[in-house]
Amino acid sequence: MKNSHRTQKIAFFFLLSATLLIVVPVGLIVVIIIQKGLPAINWQFLSDIPRQGMRAGGIFPAIIGTVYLVTGAIIFALPIGLLAAIYLSEYSKDNLLNRVIKLAIVNLAGVPSVVYGLFGLALFVIFFKFGASILSGSLTLGIMILPIVITTSREALESVPQSFREVSLSLGASKWQTIRHIVLPNAIPGILTGTILGLGRAAGETAPILFTVAAFYLPQLPASIFDQAMALPYHLYVISTQVPNVDEKIRYGTAFVLLALVLFMNLVAIIIRYKFRKNKKW
Amino acid sequence: MVKFRIRKLDILFGTAYALKQIDLDIRSNEILSIIGPSNSGKTTFLRMLNRLNELNSNIKISGEAQLDGKDIKDIDIELLRRKIGMVFALPLPLPLSIFDNVAYGIRMSGESDKKVIKESVEDALKRAYLWEEVKDRLNDSAFKLSGGQQQRLCIARTLAVGPDVILFDEPCSGLDPISTAKVEDAMVKLKEKYTIVLVTNNVKQAARVGDRTAFFLNGELVELDKTEKIFTAPKDKRTEDYIRGKFG
Numbered sequence: 001m002k003n004s005h006r007t008q009k010i011a012f013f014f015l016l017s018a019t020l021l022i023v024v025p026v027g028l029i030v031v032i033i034i035q036k037g038l039p040a041i042n043w044q045f046l047s048d049i050p051r052q053g054m055r056a057g058g059i060f061p062a063i064i065g066t067v068y069l070v071t072g073a074i075i076f077a078l079p080i081g082l083l084a085a086i087y088l089s090e091y092s093k094d095n096l097l098n099r100v101i102k103l104a105i106v107n108l109a110g111v112p113s114v115v116y117g118l119f120g121l122a123l124f125v126i127f128f129k130f131g132a133s134i135l136s137g138s139l140t141l142g143i144m145i146l147p148i149v150i151t152t153s154r155e156a157l158e159s160v161p162q163s164f165r166e167v168s169l170s171l172g173a174s175k176w177q178t179i180r181h182i183v184l185p186n187a188i189p190g191i192l193t194g195t196i197l198g199l200g201r202a203a204g205e206t207a208p209i210l211f212t213v214a215a216f217y218l219p220q221l222p223a224s225i226f227d228q229a230m231a232l233p234y235h236l237y238v239i240s241t242q243v244p245n246v247d248e249k250i251r252y253g254t255a256f257v258l259l260a261l262v263l264f265m266n267l268v269a270i271i272i273r274y275k276f277r278k279n280k281k282w
Numbered sequence: 283m284v285k286f287r288i289r290k291l292d293i294l295f296g297t298a299y300a301l302k303q304i305d306l307d308i309r310s311n312e313i314l315s316i317i318g319p320s321n322s323g324k325t326t327f328l329r330m331l332n333r334l335n336e337l338n339s340n341i342k343i344s345g346e347a348q349l350d351g352k353d354i355k356d357i358d359i360e361l362l363r364r365k366i367g368m369v370f371a372l373p374l375p376l377p378l379s380i381f382d383n384v385a386y387g388i389r390m391s392g393e394s395d396k397k398v399i400k401e402s403v404e405d406a407l408k409r410a411y412l413w414e415e416v417k418d419r420l421n422d423s424a425f426k427l428s429g430g431q432q433q434r435l436c437i438a439r440t441l442a443v444g445p446d447v448i449l450f451d452e453p454c455s456g457l458d459p460i461s462t463a464k465v466e467d468a469m470v471k472l473k474e475k476y477t478i479v480l481v482t483n484n485v486k487q488a489a490r491v492g493d494r495t496a497f498f499l500n501g502e503l504v505e506l507d508k509t510e511k512i513f514t515a516p517k518d519k520r521t522e523d524y525i526r527g528k529f530g
Contacts, residue, residue: 093339167374167436170334171387171443172364181390186377 033256040253049219054239055246059254064221065134065229066203066261069213072138072225073145073202078195080142081149085191088150089157090179109147114207116144121211135225137213144208145198152194156187189276196269200262206233216242232258283310285447285477286331291345293326293501295338300326302501304345308447313469313478315492315509317485319524322498324481325371328449331479332366333359349447364391367440371452373432375424380416383424383435387443402442410438411468430461437468448472450480454487466491485525489513497521 044058051057092098120140130136160183168178206214214234222229236254239246286308293301301323308314316324329335330347333354347354354362364387375383384403393399403420407413412434416427424435433453440448450469454462469478469491482488488495489509496506497518505512505521516522 163370163372163374164376166334166337167370167376168386168390169337170332170363170368170370171390171439172360173387173390174360177390181386182376 030259033252033259036248037252037254037256040249041256045250045253046257050217050235054217054235054243055250059232059235059257061218061221062230062232062235062254063257065213065215065231066233066258068134068222068225068229069137069141069209069231070199070203072134073141074195074199076139076142077145077149077198081146082153082191084146085150085153085157086179086184089154090175090183105147105150108143109151111144112207113144113205114210116140116208117210117212119143120208125212131226132211132213132215132228133226134213134222134229137209137229137231138225140208140212141202141205144205145202148198148201149194152197153187153191156190156194157183159190160186189272193269193273196265196272200265200269203265204233204258204262206237209234232261284308285310285350287346287348287351289346291330291347292343293323293330293335294342296340299501301330304503306496306503306506308477308479309494310477311473311475312493313473313480313491315488315495316479316481316498317483317488317495317524318498318504320483321500323501324498325451327498328368328451328479328481331447331449332363332368334363334368360391364443365445366447366449367443367445368449369433369436369440369451369453371455373429373436373456375427375432375435378424379421380424380427380435381420384439384442387439391443403438406438406442407435409441409472410434411464412438428461430457430464433457433461433465434468437465437472441472445476447477447479450478450482452482452484453480455483462487485527497524499524 046058046063047060048058049061050059088098088101092101117140120136120143124130124136124139125132128136130139164182164186165178168182169175173181209231213229213231215228215230216238218228218230232254236251236258239254240251284307286306288304288306288308291301291304291306292299304327316327318324326335330343331349331354335341335343349357349362349365357365376386378386381403384406385399388399388402393402404413404417407416412431415431416422416435419426424432427435433456437448437453453469454465457465466487469480472478473493480488480492492509494506495509495512497504497512497516497520499520505516505518507517512521513525516525
């Protein structure tokens, strides 16, 4: 009896330690970035172009570039991902073709991001002749986040109770009307959550934009989707490894802005999910 | 007059028979009660009539089912389901307001005239004996109503589409005796205008409201007769045992 009690205590100790081990790095990253990066944040840093070979000035073009890329990626990935999710959840039957499609989506999620970069370079930059541009970068990022959008949207659609569909059909609504008026409105919070998580992922990735859009240094804002652009993750990489003597403050300031952007998007996703759970009526 | 004519109906889920060789007529403006233990095929029979079974891709249906002399497979499926309303076992309001729940079917059928929709909603709520209780809060969520009110809302929602037939699938299984009495009341009054098929686990309910009663057992129709006859002098021993509560 006493022995089993001690075993339990030991097990508890290891379980708790492992869990704490997850929290520690996250906490440390956030603390260090805030501690070292926050002093760099001021209006000029956020709104000015980089100066003196990126050793002074601000990071405005990189922020704008990331916003453009993320927006472009979502314009591409949301409609396609949502339509695919509707097909998979509402229309597809369990046959070989659909099992292949589902397998493809799972695998798409597992492809390393640098491979997406190379793929984007070959397909969009070279084959479609879009060049290194916001368009190429957005499309590459869009393909990268498609699996996230599809998977979360599908889960959201499938979580709408089957009984709602039956009621709607029994009242003489067509299948599409049922999806349009009953299933989709109740799945929107889940779809939004997935989309925002995808956005956060797209905002933070460096490899997919490396060959497809990112500019080393570009003091003006892009004028069209066929221009190159700076982007936060790549800019961070550049000032950390490629340019000597950049003030630590600027590096951590950039990291802070990137981290804040991604965490903010995740926070929005969490709030939407929380509100939805609270208002859920079934 | 015969509303539904069912002949040699077989339904299989995969390889398991849910219904075997059912021959049955449902007459206009009657309440036909279907009783029987769980898994006897009652609900499957009901969901065959408005073709809701066919959502299950595993199902095989053979035999003949006619509505007003026309095979139900030859009727446009949305039109068929507007002609045959259904009230489910649990109150299942859609996650919409009270008004929008009742208006849903009309809107889906293409009606966009706000005045017509409003009149139909009011009329349907009155016929389901719910109007007085909800007329001042039509824009509230339907989930704010009590269970019995929700079930009458579901009846109103069905009536609003203008059906000829209403299928009730154990409509009182989740309700208290008072709410049950109100729903049964509504059913009896609806008989004048509609043909009603009532599936129920509650033998006494069948005795209270049914004109005729059918007894299903293991996917077969054991006996179908006037309700008084079924309950006073059943022909089949199994019917008698079930009604007396000896099994099931």
